[in-house]
Amino acid sequence: MRALSIAATGMNAQQTNLEVIANNIANINTTGFKRARAEFTDLLYQVDRMQGVPSRANASLVPEGVSIGLGVKTAAVRNLHIQGNLISTGNKFDLALTGNGWFQIDGADGETLYTRSGAFNTNATGQLVTLDGYTVQPNITVPADTIEVVVNKSGEVFARIDGQVDLQSLGQLQLANFANEAGLAAMGDNLFTETPASGPATVGVPGDTGFAEIQQGYLEASNVDPVKEITELISAQRAYEMNSKVIQAADEMAAVVSKNIR
Incomplete structure (x- = not known):
């Protein structure tokens, strides 16, 4: 009976849906x-x-x-690039983006990667790096005798050197934008890479039209809504149960036919 295979595709689809929801809740x-x-x-x-x-x-x-439909399939798993809440950390190297844009990161093989996570620090030579040690583009190096680091909303980085009154410019952070953010490929470790679906990166200065502003001392939280995820979880569970009921009903109907044949 076609109902068996149709309901099976529904159960597979809801299993995928459950896995996506589980990953959202885990993160x-x-x-x-x-x-x-x-x-x-x-x-x-x-x-x-x-x-x-x-x-x-x-x-x-x-x-x-x-026309009899033959079931359902998973067409895509779409990342929803919606602004997350800002959390104050007090760390001078933590940077959050408010608006569209991505920090640019030097990958291990020289490839440019992209992230919304601005949890940065400095390495042994003073370079601004991610938690995994990847350097931020453009390169920003903080002098060893720095007593204060200031990053304004436009991405300009300044340092107050011990014994000096005036701030010293360390460089200008830049952000990347994409025509289709959903087309970026997730690499793990909060990193994404450009794909033909995302289109090429458009690089600009924070605060310019279409680009986010930078908030120093903050981090952007996950945009996962616990209430929404629990609601989606219940809906997926009920849909899975209904598809299993269809399989049970189709099996019982097939059993009736088999008994009559005998």
Whole structure:
């Protein structure tokens, strides 16, 4: 019976949906994390009678046909790049973005990676780096005798050197934007990479039109909404149960037919 295989595709789809929700909940405290949502589409249809064809007497057209859907499939798992709340940390190297934009990071193989997580620090040579030691682009090096670091909303980085009154400019941070942020490929460790689907990066200065501003001493929290995720979880569970009921009903109907044949 087709109902068995159709319901099976529904159960597989809801299992995928549950896995996406589980990952969202697991990353509820991950800095800069963007929640994902599973998108589904229907499968091919088996056509037993076409609509719009002439009737037997060729007197009129058939207004409606007979098409039986064959189930559902997962079409995409979409990351929702919505602004997360800002959390004050008091750390001078923590930077949060308010608006569109991505920090640029030098990957291990020289590839440029992108992140919304501004949990930065300095390495042994004073370079601004991520928690995993990847350097931030453009390179910012903090002198060893720095007593204060100031990053304004436009991404300009200044240092107050011990014994000096005036601030010393250390450089200008830049951000990257993409035509399709959902097309970025997640690499783990809060890092993303450019793909043909995302389009090339457009680099600009924080605060310019279309680019986020920088907030020093803050981090962007995950945009996962616990209440929404629990609601989605219950919905996925009920959908899974309904598909299992269809399989049970189809099995019982098939059993009746088998008994009558015997």
